[in-house]
Amino acid sequence: MSVLFKQGLVVTSTGSYVADVLVEGEKISMIGSTLDCAADKTVDARGKYLLPGAIDPHTHLCMPFMGTFAQDDYRSGTIAAACGGVTSLINFHIQQKGESILQGLDWEKAQAEGNAAVDYAVHPAITDPRQEVIDEIKTAISEYGTPSFKIFMVYDFRVDDSTMITLLEQTKKYGGLVQVHAENPHIIQFMNALLAKEGKLAPYYHAVSRPNIAEEEAIFRAGKMVELTGSRIFIVHLSSKEGLEMIKAFRSRGVDVFAETCPQYLVLDDERYKEAGFNGAKYVMSPPLRTKASNDALWEALRNGDLQILSTDHCPFDFDGKKDRFGKDDYKKIPNGAPGIETLLMLMHSEGVVKGRISLEQMVNALSTSTARMFGLDSKGSIAVGKDADIVVFDPKQTFTVTQSKLHMNVDYTPYEGMQMTGMPSLVYSRGQKVAEWQKDHVEFVGTPGHGKFVKRKPFPAA
Ligand code: URP
Numbered sequence: 001m002s003v004l005f006k007q008g009l010v011v012t013s014t015g016s017y018v019a020d021v022l023v024e025g026e027k028i029s030m031i032g033s034t035l036d037c038a039a040d041k042t043v044d045a046r047g048k049y050l051l052p053g054a055i056d057p058h059t060h061l062c063m064p065f066m067g068t069f070a071q072d073d074y075r076s077g078t079i080a081a082a083c084g085g086v087t088s089l090i091n092f093h094i095q096q097k098g099e100s101i102l103q104g105l106d107w108e109k110a111q112a113e114g115n116a117a118v119d120y121a122v123h124p125a126i127t128d129p130r131q132e133v134i135d136e137i138k139t140a141i142s143e144y145g146t147p148s149f150k151i152f153m154v155y156d157f158r159v160d161d162s163t164m165i166t167l168l169e170q171t172k173k174y175g176g177l178v179q180v181h182a183e184n185p186h187i188i189q190f191m192n193a194l195l196a197k198e199g200k201l202a203p204y205y206h207a208v209s210r211p212n213i214a215e216e217e218a219i220f221r222a223g224k225m226v227e228l229t230g231s232r233i234f235i236v237h238l239s240s241k242e243g244l245e246m247i248k249a250f251r252s253r254g255v256d257v258f259a260e261t262c263p264q265y266l267v268l269d270d271e272r273y274k275e276a277g278f279n280g281a282k283y284v285m286s287p288p289l290r291t292k293a294s295n296d297a298l299w300e301a302l303r304n305g306d307l308q309i310l311s312t313d314h315c316p317f318d319f320d321g322k323k324d325r326f327g328k329d330d331y332k333k334i335p336n337g338a339p340g341i342e343t344l345l346m347l348m349h350s351e352g353v354v355k356g357r358i359s360l361e362q363m364v365n366a367l368s369t370s371t372a373r374m375f376g377l378d379s380k381g382s383i384a385v386g387k388d389a390d391i392v393v394f395d396p397k398q399t400f401t402v403t404q405s406k407l408h409m410n411v412d413y414t415p416y417e418g419m420q421m422t423g424m425p426s427l428v429y430s431r432g433q434k435v436a437e438w439q440k441d442h443v444e445f446v447g448t449p450g451h452g453k454f455v456k457r458k459p460f461p462a463a
Pocket residue numbers: 060181237284285286287313315336337338
């Protein structure tokens with residue numbers, strides 16, 4: 001099967017140009033100003049952008065968490081991804097007590113089998129760091145094509161500083177990457193006790209209990225461990241101006257502290273926790289939403305290159321029956337997380353590019369090119385000959401009002417309800433197969449569950 005995309009604006013991380021793009025089978029085979037070749041199908045892309053499919057390197061599909069489960073599985077989560085123009089994702093597997101890393105990877109593959117509609121990879125999150133688990137890191141990187149591992153500095157399943165040092169040492173040997181959820185648990189425990197004494201238990205106090213310094217301090221400590229070991233680290237879901245300043249300070253001294261941020265930390269702020277009734281629970285996630293000063297600082301960092309990766313931290317729980325059932329009387333019991341995979345690209349275009357905060361090229365870099373490079377997805381991340389034909393034909397003029405009923409995520413709300421989008425996917429291809437298309441007033445899934453494959457990733461060059 002071949003598809004010829006005619007006269008679209010090909011957007012790369014460094015520039016954009018109008019061209020024809022030929023896809024043969026699963027790959028991009030030719031790009032030229034005009035290609036006079038036969039194809040099984042021709043797509044008129046005049047006036048549209050040809051974007052590389054977005055890569056979401058931070059999702060929680062099928063995840064047991066806080067006494068319940070994140071509601072999207074590989075089927076619903078990847079269908080939603082396809083409809084949002086996300087053609088690859090990297091899911092976190094939270095290691096269960098006694099489980100090995102390789103067992104965890106096999107469990108994820110079994111969940112995805114026959115269900116994944118777009119390509120996927122896995123980051124093991126290490127919570128039970130026994131010696132045999134540390135020893136498995138080499139095999140996970142070199143044989144399983146899984147070079148990134150998450151640790152938590154917070155929650156009951158956090159690891160201590162000495163484990164962090166061990167993991168940084170071990171991953172450095174084989175070209176791996178430690179990712180860290182950076183919040184100081186002692187600051188949070190202190191705040192929780194203070195707020196409980198004052199009877200302050202509504203959703204708003206979730207944000208108060210996790211101040212910016214909790215993130216700043218944890219990033220400082222993680223960065224110092226990187227400095228000590230000469231390794232590298234990746235801060236997930238960076239939320240605060242103070243955390244960002246800490247990362248910039250390390251990087252200015254040549255310490256490899258990388259980071260991602262997410263749309264919620266750019267587009268939403270902590271005023272949301274004050275919404276009427278129990279509505280604030282919709283935004284209970286960790287780290288919490290911050291003030292506008294942090295939103296602005298993170299946009300500025302994307303614009304000037306201090307931050308180059310966007311993810312969603314997609315972790316959906318219903319408002320009715322989950323967020324409210326568990327946490328009605330105490331913010332600490334509200335399952336942490338929010339849905340976002342389907343709204344990633346539309347938000348970054350509308351709130352970022354259309355509002356002049358970032359360029360189209362910076363958006364493509366942060367959603368695809370730089371993500372593929374950081375996480376070793378060699379066949380993904382740009383519209384170029386030889387790459388997988390993961391292509392979004394994007395209509396920059398198509399408008400859409402975000403509403404939960406027109407989205408595919410398996411959850412009863414979206415944090416972005418009612419927001420006006422300008423620019424939506426017209427067509428989405430995954431390895432040359434059409435998986436989603438704009439129909440009348442929303443994007444619809446037209447792919448096949450099971451089409452998505454596990455992608456083996458490349459390590460960093462070993463130190
Ligand atoms: O609140 C969040 N972010 N939930 C998902 C788990 C995590 O910490 O990434």
